Amino acid sequence: MTIRSIRNKLVVTLSLSIAGLVLCILLAIDIAVDSWIDDEFDRSMQAKANMLMTLIREDSEGLFFDFSSQYMSEFNSQIEPEYFQIWNNENIVARSKSLDLFPQKNLPFKNLDMGTSKILENPLPDGRDGRIIYIKFIPEVSPNQQLDTNKVHKKGRGKGLTLAYAASSEEVNFILWLIDVIFIITTITVIIFIRLFVRKAIDTALAPLSKLNADIGQLRIVDKNARISIDEPIKELSPIVDSLNLFIEENRQLYLREKRLTSDIAHEIKTPIAELINLAEVSIRFPAEKELAVSFKPEVLQISLRLQKIVENLLLLHKYNDGQLAKKDACDLNQVIMRILEHSDVSALQFHLAKELPAIVSNLFALESIISNLVNNAKQYSPRDSKVIVATYNIEQSLVFSVSNPLYNPLDSSDIHQLFDPFWQKDTARSSHNNFGLGLSIAKTLSSAINAKLEVAVKDNAITFKLVLPIK
Structure with a gap:
């Protein structure tokens, strides 16, 4: 039969419970941080695309894109460049100079409904992992054309433009990967720490119980002063100690009772045995005494009957001790x-x-x-x-x-x-x-x-x- 350990069960149960709770919390934090970083990156792309949209104007002569790479060097740099491209239907209206730096000169076109946007994972022309946001919009009309709406419609303002803005997502992906690695390392570290902490806490909590077990092992019922005591009163152990001391005292009394009973039995039996020995010795020493021979047998019988009575009473006493008799x-x-x-x-x-x-x-x-x-x-x-x-x-x-x-x-x-x-x-x-x-x-x-x-x-x-x- 396998012996179960309360200590091991407590260590395993508490370790799994606390580790599971901490793991759930850390996992929730990891998911929340990952989602927040992803959302922030998408919002930054949305903001940059909206800024590009504000640079596009439409007047009676057509579309005007007020863009200068002098102030937005990320669209012209060879180091971590960003890209944009604008289509009118599927005709290219404008695109960033950074597209000319690589063999792939254009961003892929995506047809959308008016007023909608979409972000897709897509490799950049320079080979890096990136994301592209597509927006279908109607460009803003120049101020001097606000009242001449018929003329604007004749120029096709209602057809709308498609803007694509692309940026590298490798840094974001690296941060997300780094967070996941930190999460895994933190989880393993926390689990190990919890395991050690729980084991230490349980060992400390069970130390009085171990001491109590050692004290019980050193007890001797014959010692009149044998008694269990604990240095510091503990709520859970105090009733056990009291019960054990009561049990020890009861067993000591039983031991002393049995010891005295054994002595009393020996004393009670010793007297008739001594009488029998004396009668036998006298009879052997004086075999010719007729009076002694006449009284010898009755006295031997009387002493034997007394011994028989003692034995019968002892057997009766022990036969029904702690037993039950049928009541019929x-x-x-x-x-x-x-x-x-x-x-x-x-x-x-x-x-x-x-x-x-x-x-x-x-x-x-x-x-x-x-x-x-x-x-x-x-x-x-x-x-x-x-x-x-x-x-x-x-x-x-x-x-x-x-x-x-x-x-x-x-x-x-x-x-x-x-x-x-x-x-x-x-x-x-x-x-x-x-x-x-x-x-x-x-x-x-x-x-x-x-x-x-x-x-x-x-x-x-x-x-x-x-x-x-x-x-x-």
Whole structure:
């Protein structure tokens, strides 16, 4: 499976996006500048052609072209000359002296409609690339002929003239080519700069993330002071750091819990094993003692059964830890309670069972185990001659089974948090061969397995466990 890089994806995405935007802007500027230069050149040709048109007059004797190459040397020079030619129909009326300098003596004729103009790309007589503007116009009448319109028409004024003005476009083309080259070089330079800038910016922005990754790699869960911190608060990283620190703390607590659990298991199993070893050694040393032989087997059986009970409880605890049990048993909560407790000493119990509780669908095995463990725990850790209150009631969409008993030893807040830890006992002196500190842990685990809540509260030197069961 290919590993994707967020950094590379950001670099490529941002580089392409910014480069594409800059390329579009530069392309638009290039097109606009090219068009502007082209238009300016065409306007300059139009202006020069209009100026030539103003030099043509018509009077009663015919056409008069008031042109002097002395003041317009571009039409007579051998260095970058310009050209013009005037036709009346297809008959040449006038042309520039610059046309005589080259083998091609005339500009090509173009027939146009009256009052129109056209610019064409065309090689000049000297071989350079150029443009020719053609204009079809009627020459201006001399002032002394303005009133004699009939005479003017008789002279053919209305037929119109065609003017062609030609100039080199090589300089314009060179400028346009130079602009295009500058555009290409600028585009490549900008793309390279954007690539480097984006890469540097992303590396700088991701530096705290890289440091965070390095800090995580150096963490050791066994270190009590292990904690992630960032030198400069960063809005996007702060929630991640907080979540990681919470995760580290939870896992450290789990590690310490498992470490303590392993130690407790070893301690609980060590005692009966030591008892078995002692019995075996005594039996071997005094094989002739009949009384010892009689009591040996029952004691071995009792110790073995205790070991079996510890192992069964541990297996039960780990089997349903973070698991789910199927809820397929429809039952009456009050009937389940009375059936479980009918063989126990009910003289120490006081019942407050609500009448007409709705039936629930749950897991009967888990329900019976939870009730049995909670009641046995209450009996074990209640003062002598005290009463354990067993109650049921209905709240909203849930049924509640509660067990309350007075405390033999007061519990503080730290004790409350450890009540459901395996093998934890407030007063180890009150431990018995039948209680190993696993009952509440098993009850908590099975409660989670049937989607029920097991809550605990201490008030007025009394402790109450509540099992909240959803009706549906």
